[in-house]
Amino acid sequence: MNVNEATSHFTKRPVWAQIDLTAAAENMQRIRKHVGNTVSVCAVVKGNAYGHGAVEMAGVFLDNGADRLAVACLDEAIELRQHGITASLLVLGHTDGRRASDIIQYDIETTVFCYEDAKHLSEAAEKAGTSVRIHFAADTGMGRIGYQACEESIREIKKISRLPFVAAEGFFTHFCVSDIKDKTFTQEQFRRFSWFRRRLEEEHIPARHFHCCGSAGVLAYPEFYCDMVRPGIIQYGCDPSSEVTTEGYGLQSVMSLRCCITHVKMIEKGSTVSYGRRFTAPKPTKIATLPVGYADGYPRRLSNQTEILVHGRRVPQVGLICMDQCMIDVTEIPDVCIGDEAVLFGKQENEVISVAELADKTGTIVHEILCNINRRVPRVYIKDGQVVKRVEYLLNKH
Incomplete structure (x- = not known):
């Protein structure tokens, strides 16, 4: 490709981020092959797809092996819907329950870790004659958002699960040091996550998807895949860290x-x-x-x-x-x-x-x-x- 093409023969600003769609497609195909067909791939396109363009990357990833998408905030999800993306779409961060009308209008799956937010969702869904799909977040060591591994958390999750017009689509956590060689704390996080999963089953609280592996987890922890993974930076051909790299996977910079x-x-x-x-x-x-x-x-x-x-x-x-x-x-x-x-x-x-x-x-x-x-x-x-x-x-x- 020459400079004239990239700059529209210099009628446009001669600065550009060049995005290789062929590389992005091949990266997702390799990720899909690596995790296998029994594991769902939730492609993370938050932050404008890490600067690459969320709308464009969403389409490429969905066409080449991803099953669904995730973003960080509700407005990112709405942007994708407004550009014709119809796939299942999860907001990983906090969404105030008072934005329930947007969640319902655009058919967004939202993360919940607070009863009041869930109650807003339930009430709004009842008025709209529909239901809202939620993912419970567990804090197993990240110290960010989510329920901590204790019986009090189980009681509140159970309370939310009994709300009408709210359906538990998933349950997830996020590893904080899966990108280092020492696996000790990541194994401890998964142990806490597994405790949650066992307690949910005992309390008959359904969840369709369990997921905890981001990019580093996809590469280093196949035993922790559960039934869904959330690749992020590796989709764009970059290493999660200097200790957990994409070497040998054939991923290309996008x-x-x-x-x-x-x-x-x-x-x-x-x-x-x-x-x-x-x-x-x-x-x-x-x-x-x-x-x-x-x-x-x-x-x-x-x-x-x-x-x-x-x-x-x-x-x-x-x-x-x-x-x-x-x-x-x-x-x-x-x-x-x-x-x-x-x-x-x-x-x-x-x-x-x-x-x-x-x-x-x-x-x-x-x-x-x-x-x-x-x-x-x-x-x-x-x-x-x-x-x-x-x-x-x-x-x-x-």
Whole structure:
């Protein structure tokens, strides 16, 4: 794919997050094969599908092996419904029961860990002449949301299960350290989860799905799959952590961040670049300017410590990264021109700068780097090497 296609022959902003739909489809096919046909796959597309575009990724995942979808909040679910996604759709986070009318209107499955919310749902469903499907959340060690493993929790869950017009679709928990090699605490979490499951069965409280494995769990804990898993970051071709990786699974990175050079100039020895004058040219230096900065999600903490691909070679980023622009030293790259492609993360020719590399340099995780790619960055979707869609969030063309 060439720059002209990605930028609509430079009539669009020459900054884009390139999303490989072929890679995303193949990733889901591999996940589906890995977990087997007896386990449901609930594809997590929260956070705008980790920055990749929730509407587009939802369709790809559902077409290639996912059975259902999950998001973090109700408004994310409504967005998917408004774009024609009809699959079962679970909100993993808290939804106030007073938003029951939206839950019912859009046929959303919601997480419950509070009787009052469940009561609102039941009353609203009765008025609407329908029922609401809920998933109970268990806090087995995350310390976030959900019922703790005790008899008081069982009593409240039982009370909720007796409410009319509320159907228990699932029961789940979330592992907090399944992405490390030490399995001790994850095994303890599963033991607590299993206690819940046994007590629910004893109290005759039905739940169609039990699920606890996210991405790291999918890779490292097949024995804990129950009947449903919730892959997240691995769908996008990234490792859950440095200790639990996708190596050997054939998963491919889906997103790359690219732009075009907007200016090239020579500066003299001793000249400085950008705010704070944090870079001083040690010799006559060719500087290229890129139209991307921290407002686009390219972290300022990378200033003077990262590299960018130009003509298939790594070049140093120099000076402080600005809100909307940053500079690179292209002295060693011959024939650099305005309009040439620069890759901030991703592959160009035979060289790769991974998202994990940037995450390591900024002391964060790949999830944050991907999710922070700003809405002013267009998403350019490619399939089999050809542009098939360009999404401009700022121009309301989503």
